[in-house]
Amino acid sequence: MAGIGFALKKLSNQDNLASRSLAGGHAILISSGPWIVIMGGLALLHVLGQPILDPEELKIFSILVIYSFALSLVVTAPVSLEATLRVSRILFQRRFEKVQGVYLAALFATTVLSLAGGIIVFFGLIRLPTVLGVAALICVLQVSQLWLAMAFVAAIKQYAAVTSAFALGLSCSIVFGTSAAALGHGPAGMLLGFSVGLCVAFCILNYLIIRTFPGKLAPLREVLGMLGTMRPTSATFVLAGLCSALAVWIDKIIVWHSVEATSVTEGLFYAVRYDSPMFVAYLAIVPVMSILVMWLETTFFDNYRHYRDIVHSGGTLRQIDEQRSQLAQDTIDTVFTAFLVQLTISAALAVMAPFVAELLGLPFDAISVLRLALIGSAFHFLFQASCGVILFVQYGKAYLWLQLGFLLLNGGCTAVMLRNPDYLGLGYVLACMVSGTLAYAAMRRTLNSLNRLTFVVNNPAVRA
Incomplete structure (x- = not known):
C-alpha cells in the first residue's frame, strides 16, 4: 500500500527544513514505529526503573518485552502481509468500503493467534507465575495489534496524527510503567504499564483506520463465517511473511539456548553479550x-x-x-x-x-x-x-x-x-x-x- 506516499511527497517536495524533517520522521515511524516505541520505552523505563526495582526484576521486565516483541512479530507477519495484499487489490479496484472488513477480520485473527501463542510460550514453555504471565500475554497482544495497525496506516494520509499517536503512546508507557513499579507491583506492574502506552497508540491508529475507511459493521457471527470461508490470497506471501519474521529472530533464539545465555528464571534466558x-x-x-x-x-x-x-x-x-x-x-x-x-x-x-x-x-x-x-x-x-x-x-x-x-x-x-x-x-x-x-x-x-x-x-x- 502506498497511500502514505502522497503525504510524504507533499512534505518532502516543500523546500524547507521543517517539512523535510517531518517527512523523514514520519517515514521512520511508518517503517519502524513499533520498534522505536518498544526500544525507546524499554530504554527509558530501564533507566527510570533502576531506583525502583532491583536489577533482577529489571532484567525480567526487559527480557519479557523482548520475548513479547519477537513472538508478536512472528504471529503478525503472515496475517499483516496477507491483509496488505487484499487491501492493495481493494484499493486498486476502488472498493474502499471493503477495507474495514478486511481490517477487522485481520485484527480478530491477530488477537486469537497472539493469545494462543502467548499462552503456549509463557504458560506452557516458560511457565511464568500467573500474574507475570498474564502481563506478558497482554504485552504480546498489544504489540501484535500495533504491528497490524501499522500495515494499514500505510494507506492513511494523517501523518501528524500517526506521529502523535506514537509520541503519546511512548509517554504513557513511561508514566504508567514507572508508576506501577513505584506502587510495588514489580516487573508485572511495569509490563502492564508499558502495555497501556502501546494500547493508547493502537487505539488512536485504530480510530484513524476506521474513520478513513468507513463501512458497515458486520455482526461477529458474519465475521467468523467470513473467516471460515477465506482462503489466502497468496499462500506464497503468507509463508514468506512467517519466514521473514523467524529469520530476524532465529539467531537470538539459538544464542539464548547456548552457553552464552544466562537464566533469570526457569525458561527465561537472555544473552547480555549478544x-x-x-x-x-x-x-x-x-x-x-x-x-x-x-x-x-x-x-x-x-x-x-x-x-x-x-x-x-x-x-x-x-x-x-x-x-x-x-x-x-x-x-x-x-x-x-x-x-x-x-x-x-x-x-x-x-x-x-x-x-x-x-x-x-x-x-x-x-x-x-x-x-x-x-x-x-x-x-x-x-x-x-x-x-x-x-x-x-x-x-x-x-x-x-x-x-x-x-x-x-x-x-x-x-x-x-x-x-x-x-x-x-x-x-x-x-x-x-x-x-x-x-x-x-x-x-x-x-x-x-x-x-x-x-x-x-x-x-x-x-x-x-
Whole structure:
C-alpha cells in the first residue's frame, strides 16, 4: 500500500527544513514505529526503573518485552502481509468500503493467534507465575495489534496524527510503567504499564483506520463465517511473511539456548553479550531505512505507477520497455547508493564501538560483537531494501526464497560459529552478507524481467 506516499511527497517536495524533517520522521515511524516505541520505552523505563526495582526484576521486565516483541512479530507477519495484499487489490479496484472488513477480520485473527501463542510460550514453555504471565500475554497482544495497525496506516494520509499517536503512546508507557513499579507491583506492574502506552497508540491508529475507511459493521457471527470461508490470497506471501519474521529472530533464539545465555528464571534466558549489540545495530539502520521507505513510497511508486499506466493504456512495447529500463536503473542506483551510505555509517560506528559501548553501559567483551553486528546490519539493510522492491512489484516466489534462504543461513551460520565464543556475531554477518548480495542480484533480475512479471507471472488471465 502506498497511500502514505502522497503525504510524504507533499512534505518532502516543500523546500524547507521543517517539512523535510517531518517527512523523514514520519517515514521512520511508518517503517519502524513499533520498534522505536518498544526500544525507546524499554530504554527509558530501564533507566527510570533502576531506583525502583532491583536489577533482577529489571532484567525480567526487559527480557519479557523482548520475548513479547519477537513472538508478536512472528504471529503478525503472515496475517499483516496477507491483509496488505487484499487491501492493495481493494484499493486498486476502488472498493474502499471493503477495507474495514478486511481490517477487522485481520485484527480478530491477530488477537486469537497472539493469545494462543502467548499462552503456549509463557504458560506452557516458560511457565511464568500467573500474574507475570498474564502481563506478558497482554504485552504480546498489544504489540501484535500495533504491528497490524501499522500495515494499514500505510494507506492513511494523517501523518501528524500517526506521529502523535506514537509520541503519546511512548509517554504513557513511561508514566504508567514507572508508576506501577513505584506502587510495588514489580516487573508485572511495569509490563502492564508499558502495555497501556502501546494500547493508547493502537487505539488512536485504530480510530484513524476506521474513520478513513468507513463501512458497515458486520455482526461477529458474519465475521467468523467470513473467516471460515477465506482462503489466502497468496499462500506464497503468507509463508514468506512467517519466514521473514523467524529469520530476524532465529539467531537470538539459538544464542539464548547456548552457553552464552544466562537464566533469570526457569525458561527465561537472555544473552547480555549478544542481545544489546544486536538491537543497537538494528537501530543504526533506521535513519537510512526511513529515507529509502520515503523514496519507495514517493518516487519509486510514481515511476512504477507510470509504468503500469503505460501497460494498461495499450502503450507500445518500445514505450513500455523504455519506462521499465528507466525504472530499473533508478531503483538499482538508489538502493546501491543507500547501501553505501549505510555501510559508511556502520563502519564509523564500528570504529567508535568502545565509546558506544561505554555510553550504553555494555560490557567490555560485547565490543567485538557490536562491531560485527554493525557491519552485518549494513548488509541486512541491503537485504531488506532489495526485498522491499521485490515485494512492491509482488514477485512472491523470489521473495519467499530469499526469506527462506536468510532464515536457514542466519540459523545455520549462528549455530556453527557458536562453537567458538570468539566468533559470536560472525554467523549473523556471514548470513547477512550472502543474503544481501543474493537479494540485490534478485532485485536486479526482477526489474530487468519486469515485463514478463507483469504480462505473465502476475497476469490472472495467464495463470488461469
